Amino acid sequence: MSRNAVITVVVVIVVILGGWYLLRPKPSVAPTPSTVTSTPTETAAPTASEGAMMKGETAVTVTASGFSPKDVTIKAGDSVTWMNNDSAVHNVSSAIHPTHQVYPPLNLGNIEAGGKVSLKFPTAGTYKYHDHLSPSLTGTVTVE
Amino acid sequence: MKFLDRISIYYLVIFFLVSLLILGTFSFGLSAVLLQAIPPILATTVTDSILKYFKLKTLKFSLSALITGLIIGLTAQFGASPWILALIGIAAILIKAFIRVDGRHIFNPAASGLLMGILVFHSAPSWWVGGVSWWVFLVWIALMLYKMKRWAPIVGFLVPTLLFSGLSILTSASLLFFLSVMLIEPKTSPFEVKNGLIYGLIVALGYMLFSQTSFDPLITALLLGNLGARLLKKVIV
Numbered sequence: 001m002s003r004n005a006v007i008t009v010v011v012v013i014v015v016i017l018g019g020w021y022l023l024r025p026k027p028s029v030a031p032t033p034s035t036v037t038s039t040p041t042e043t044a045a046p047t048a049s050e051g052a053m054m055k056g057e058t059a060v061t062v063t064a065s066g067f068s069p070k071d072v073t074i075k076a077g078d079s080v081t082w083m084n085n086d087s088a089v090h091n092v093s094s095a096i097h098p099t100h101q102v103y104p105p106l107n108l109g110n111i112e113a114g115g116k117v118s119l120k121f122p123t124a125g126t127y128k129y130h131d132h133l134s135p136s137l138t139g140t141v142t143v144e
Numbered sequence: 145m146k147f148l149d150r151i152s153i154y155y156l157v158i159f160f161l162v163s164l165l166i167l168g169t170f171s172f173g174l175s176a177v178l179l180q181a182i183p184p185i186l187a188t189t190v191t192d193s194i195l196k197y198f199k200l201k202t203l204k205f206s207l208s209a210l211i212t213g214l215i216i217g218l219t220a221q222f223g224a225s226p227w228i229l230a231l232i233g234i235a236a237i238l239i240k241a242f243i244r245v246d247g248r249h250i251f252n253p254a255a256s257g258l259l260m261g262i263l264v265f266h267s268a269p270s271w272w273v274g275g276v277s278w279w280v281f282l283v284w285i286a287l288m289l290y291k292m293k294r295w296a297p298i299v300g301f302l303v304p305t306l307l308f309s310g311l312s313i314l315t316s317a318s319l320l321f322f323l324s325v326m327l328i329e330p331k332t333s334p335f336e337v338k339n340g341l342i343y344g345l346i347v348a349l350g351y352m353l354f355s356q357t358s359f360d361p362l363i364t365a366l367l368l369g370n371l372g373a374r375l376l377k378k379v380i381v
Contacts, residue, residue: 088223089172091275096355098271098318098362101309110171110275132275133222135268135360 057081057118060139062090062111062131067139076143079120084111090137092117095128097135103127148291154207156291157325160284161214164321167276172222180272183226185213187233188253195241208253208331212236215254215325218273220261228265235260250374252332255366262360269360274318281320294328296337300344301327301351308352322362332370339376346372 053059056078061068063086072080084090094106106129108117121127121143131137148156168177192209196202216233236257240249243256261267289295301323305313313319327333327347334340350365 096361098269098274098360099309099313099316100318101313101316104312104315133270133272135221135270136266 053081059083061085062092062137064088064134066137067131070138071140071142073142073144074121076124077120077122078143079118080141081116081118082108082111083116084113087113089113089133091132092129093132095130097130097132100132148287153291153330154211156287157211158207158214161211161218161325164218164273164276164280165214167280168218168272171275172272176223179226180220180222180229181214181217183229184216184220184233184257185210187230188213188216188237191234191237192241195237209237212240212253212257216257218321219254219269219271220258221267222270222272224261224265224267228261228267231265232257232261232267235264245374249331251367251370252326252329255326255363255370258360258363259367262363269363271318271321271362273321274316276317276321278315278317278320281317281324285320285324288324288328292328292330294330294333294335294340296340297327297333297344297347298323300341301348302344304345304348305351308348319362322366326362326366327369332373334373334376339373342376343369343373 056075058072058074058078058080060072060080060082062082062084067082074080082092089110089112091110092106092108093100094103096102100107106119106127108119110133111117121141124143127141127143129139129141165177165181168180172180188209189205192206193203196204196206213233216229216236220229220232234257236253239251239256239260240253243250258269261269285298289298327344334343347365347369350368351361354361354364
């Protein structure tokens with residue numbers, strides 16, 4: 001066997017054994033509360049227990065099936081809070097995928113399960129975004 | 145620098161890609177990253193070995209197949225079915241093996257597999273490697289330029305792209321990964337400076353064009369550039 005073959009075989013074996021070790025069945029553990037993600041603009045987002053959003057704040061939930069509502073319209077100076085209601089990590093990033101250069105402040109990054117992020121939109125315009133990890137999930141914020 | 149001169153580019157790239165996987169575990173956890181990486185790595189290395197066995201009648205492993213699997217693992221849709229990730233890997237190796245001109249493959253294997261993933265499985269690449277800090281790539285790009293001297297495609301791509309998108313695009317880790325790993329892949333990009341600049345320009349124009357569509361602009365632009373690079377070799381060189 002060549003040196004390349006040995007290295008490839010070793011890498012594959014390590015990956016397989018590591019995967020088996022990590023993914024082997026484990027006893028079920030009660031879920032712990034997720035950490036709430038901090039807001040990039042320091043905008044105060046209400047906690048989940050408060051139930052409703054504050055005035056000037058629009059909520060968008062994200063799950064495996066996408067953003068809901070997919071398109072929101074707000075006034076200039078208002079903010080949008082994205083809440084991850086899924087068990088998987090989601091992400092909010094500006095168009096265009098994957099470079100996100102259209103509106104960099106909207107590159108809010110990953111949202112852990114149960115977490116949320118907020119952004120204030122000071123200027124009128126149409127802001128397209130998507131989930132970087134599942135780019136087919138898209139949404140639009142229209143600021144009037 | 146003597147170490148850099150001695151080490152094979154393949155080992156250097158594998159070291160970097162595995163490092164990116166390890167960095168990814170801090171954001172997504174080890175099990176999620178392994179689930180993302182194992183299927184395409186197995187698919188590319190095993191498929192490549194089977195094809196080589198039929199051709200050479202001997203069992204042979206290639207590091208390039210391992211690299212292709214790692215790139216697919218780092219860029220394919222995060223959380224996609226392991227079967228889809230494996231099929232993307234198989235498609236990448238089959239396209240590399242069978243779409244060839246003058247005995248050499250035309251298309252970047254990982255990119256062609258990812259395009260098949262979009263077309264056949266509606267699985268758009270996440271480029272989740274873009275979640276890694278962009279400064280990691282600046283160190284890597286410096287190493288790559290020292291080792292490979294392939295600055296021309298990067299310059300050819302960046303000049304029009306910076307004019308089109310502005311400087312902020314340089315903080316996109318997805319783009320930096322694309323530039324430093326996929327765009328300058330030795331087998332599918334030209335080595336000559338003039339052809340390298342034209343190749344980079346073609347990819348940049350493709351990127352701007354496909355940015356207006358729902359297709360992944362980097363993947364489709366790269367494949368367009370690969371085709372252009374091969375035509376350039378026929379026409380110019």
